Amino acid sequence: MKFKTKEDIEAPIDYMFAVVSDFDSFQRQALRRGAEVSRLDDLDVPGVGMAWDIAFPFRGKRRQMLVDLVDFDSPNKMLFDSRMQGMAGHMLVDLMALSRTRTRMTLEIDLRPETLSARLLVQSIKLARGSMDKRFKLRVAEFGKGVEDRYSRVG
Template identity: 55%
Template structure:
């Protein structure tokens, strides 16, 4: 099951990619929402091989998630592989310069079930795909707006 959207951001591609690569901000954001996030690699700079262990509650159950950065091609693309109980997700973020001060970000999430219970979960998600896609696009648009605002405050 795949979700994808694209957003145009009023900022140069390097600035957008740098903001998207501020992984510490994402870690803190997840922690504020109640997740336990632990970085498990030893890399000092962003790059392939970065890994996180994440534990969070979802619908009354504790969920474990392992996230690995498998592609890091500055300033064009990042791909994350996320594995959880029975699910594997690939999240790709591609940036394309439209002009000196405008960047298009294409963000895709591909969810694949690995066992029967995960297959049932994905099947139920497919029934709500229209509303989930709307929410996904709205959240990405909101985040793109925050990136624009951050860039404008620092520029």
């Protein structure tokens, strides 16, 4: 099951990459939303090999997910692999400069169930596909707007 969206953002690609690779900021956001996040690596700078153990509530159950950063091509893309109770996934963050001050961000999430219970979970998500797609695209658009707002204050 794939979710994919793209957003054109009024900010240079280097600024955008700095924002999407600010993992400490994303970790703080996850903690505020009730997730437990712990880093599994000891890297000082962002790059391939970073890993996280994340626990969060979803559909009435506590889920555990391991996430690894497997590709880090600054300022163009990042690829994450994840594993969660019978499910594997990939998340691709792809940036493309449209001009000196405009960047297209493409975000793609691909979930693959590996067990029967994970297939049932994905099937229930598929039933709500329309609303899930809308929420996903809205969140990415809100993220883009927030980046534009921050960039307009510092740029």
